[in-house]
Amino acid sequence: MKGRFNTETAENQNTESQNNTAGILSARSLFVTGTGTDVGKTYVTALIVKKLRQLGRHAAYFKAAVSGNERKDGLLIPGDAAFVKEFSGISQPLETMCPYVYEQPFSPHLAARLEGNPLVLPTVKEQFSSLLSSFDCVTVEGAGGILCPLRFDSQKIFLEDLIKALNLPCILVADAGLGTINAAGLTAFYLKQRKIPAKGIILNRFHPGDVMEEDNRRMCESVTGLPVLACVKPGDTELSIEPEVLLGLYE
Template identity: 60%
Template sequence: MEKKLNAIDSEVNRKSLNEKRAKSLFVTGTGTDVGKTYITGLILKKLDMANCKAAYYKLAMSGNLRDKKGNLIPGDAKKVKELSGIKQDLADMCSYVYENAYSPHLASRIEGNPVDIRIADKEYENLLRKYDFVTLEGSGGITCPIRFDQEKIFLDDYVKYKNIPCVIVADAGLGTINYVELTCHYMETRGIKVKGIIFNNCVKGDVMHEDNLKMCEYLTGIKVIAKVSRGDKEINIDEELLKSLYE
């Protein structure tokens, strides 16, 4: 992975240092199906409503359906676009799209077309030059394998290399204390900056959900910056606080 990242670095360094670049934020989750895509859509909607030029990006997307012509539809990107209302072209939102609902390393082993991190990085860098805020959504949890053949690339390798700050999406319910603590601890050991936790599927007044919030903040030292209930159309977070998460 180090040689591959060095190759990327040499290309990036050839670009003008005065070139306009967006601020970025990475959205990861404590696991699969905790609502990363939904929360990411709400974040982008908030930025769009604040008249910010905002974009979405995902390295690789699995578990997608085909249209009538047999083309794969990047489902998560489509959901984010529809929920947020951003005008970004769907084709610019994800570099690698797979049909099988497996992690990208396994889906590409079955379907072909493994992630070329240099191509993906170029597409991400293009977004940084065109927008003011770019929100990256992870695949699964933070350690998701993106490629595992002659090249071994994990999601956290790329996030750490690009030095992108993160927020963690977690389900508010049972088990989240353990999931949040382990995820935060791992990211800390990797030197990845966590700027906040977002609880999804919150039920107002639920004693366990409220206690989970307090325990997660106590164990990690990281604030729960937003609580989202099922079906919410907006995320309850201050606009300036949201912008400050991006670097």
């Protein structure tokens, strides 16, 4: 039985397509991953996209697969994408944001299996490439944590396979509270082992002056070797980050 840490992964199953772009990161794009589910990736991504728009960039949002969505007039609405669009004020059409939208509130691989609509990497890459050709910056949000399975049937596709297929650098969103040193450290270590470029960390639900959270910020930098790029407080409507730092993430 082959597990995730064997060599038989989607990246091996798609060797030819990945070798064509190996070593070349997709310009003007960034992948937002997290230490797990519900750490605030969508909220932080919305803050990032809003900031890009305010800086005069024609910004786009993309999420390959999103589950747990509701129907409106018979149509499944990608909730995360709808939130980012409304919060950030971008003009991008909602239908271009998420190629795979699932109703079941499960991991994408399970929702896809139950709904008979498995993720196909070439389809994702085609829609992503279309956005790259039309927008200044494309921010891609992941699902769950870095080991989130997107498809698990005859093909085994995990989140890292998507990141590699799109040739994207990452930033890591982590909760500022108890447990984040371990969670951020393990995620950063995994990214490094899998040769996925990581550019920094954004701490969510941060309370300035909180002794533990201030220490968590320092310890996350020390343990991971990555800079904490920004700290997001509960209810923030603006991302506190220097423009050159944010724009540098997309170079």
